[in-house]
Amino acid sequence: MYSRDLSVAPVAQLNEICDDLAATGKRVRVLWQEPDQLTFVARGREYRSEFHINPSDEIMYMIKGEMQLHIRTPEGAEKIVTIPEGGLNFTPSGMPHSPRFPPDAFALISERQRRPGEEDRFQWFCGNCDALLHQETFVVSDYTADPVSKAYANFFDSEPNRTCDACGHVTPAPDSM
Template sequence: MYTRSMHDAPVVMIEEVGRELEKEGKRVRVLWQENDALTFVARGREYRSEFHVNPSDEIMYMIRGQMNLHIRTPEGDEKIVVVPEGGLNFTPAGMPHSPRFPPEALLLVSERKRRPGEADRFRWYCPECDAFLHEESAEVTDYRSDPVSQAYKRFFDSEEFRTCKECGHVMPAAQNT
């Protein structure tokens, strides 16, 4: 069942949304959040370092700028997929990924709204030795709550979470989380 009227088919001017996000200093604007659809525009986070494990497939379109999409293979190796401006990427559910692009860049993301009981996970690895550092998990019922920023705050507010148990390196706290 639709939460919108069958006659409601809104049009969004994406560049205008991007300008508003920049002016407001925000990172994400949800465009649609319906029964099985979630679409949002995101600005880059210059401090992004975690790998998101999404229970849904994601389709990402680089509106402005270039993204280095860091992924982790099933073997645990980190690879980088370069998505140029105008490029479209499909990231399957369960693939740890970290979309890294500057704040002036814009990304359009379309994915499935979370089902009851599904959790998004955010994982960090040591930048020195690549050992697993920490994982945050959250059931995302409303993407407007910006779960990425919340996970970042919990991680970066804790020196214990940022300290590698293997090599002792302490990941520096991020600014502007």
């Protein structure tokens, strides 16, 4: 992140940031986190299975590789939107979405910083019967605290959270995150 110096307009070198994320194995680099703006580069979301419900609109740009953006319609149906390399997507606030892309792919995400008290929700659905399996809710005041990893740990580290009340199916934990 940069310091707020109004005499400088910061420039992010996306290729260098992607190379650094790949070399270090890190998944996210926050570029800007301002009162009305949050922008970050994400590497690989192959492990994601939850649907994120963001209180703000999101814009996703695929720097490298292709994303399979899983969304849930207002009727509850799951659909997949393919975002190709160089493609740009607008995801409105409140739309359950799950960005999935391989570890050698990179996305630039821009959204509004959360307002005080706003909640992000993370929902998992049963892979067997599609019932709501588990939900995590966070007030995200600092994105560098990595709320997605915390939500994943709360879900995958608990077999009761991964067990469907409707059909008894247990969602397996991924090999790595």
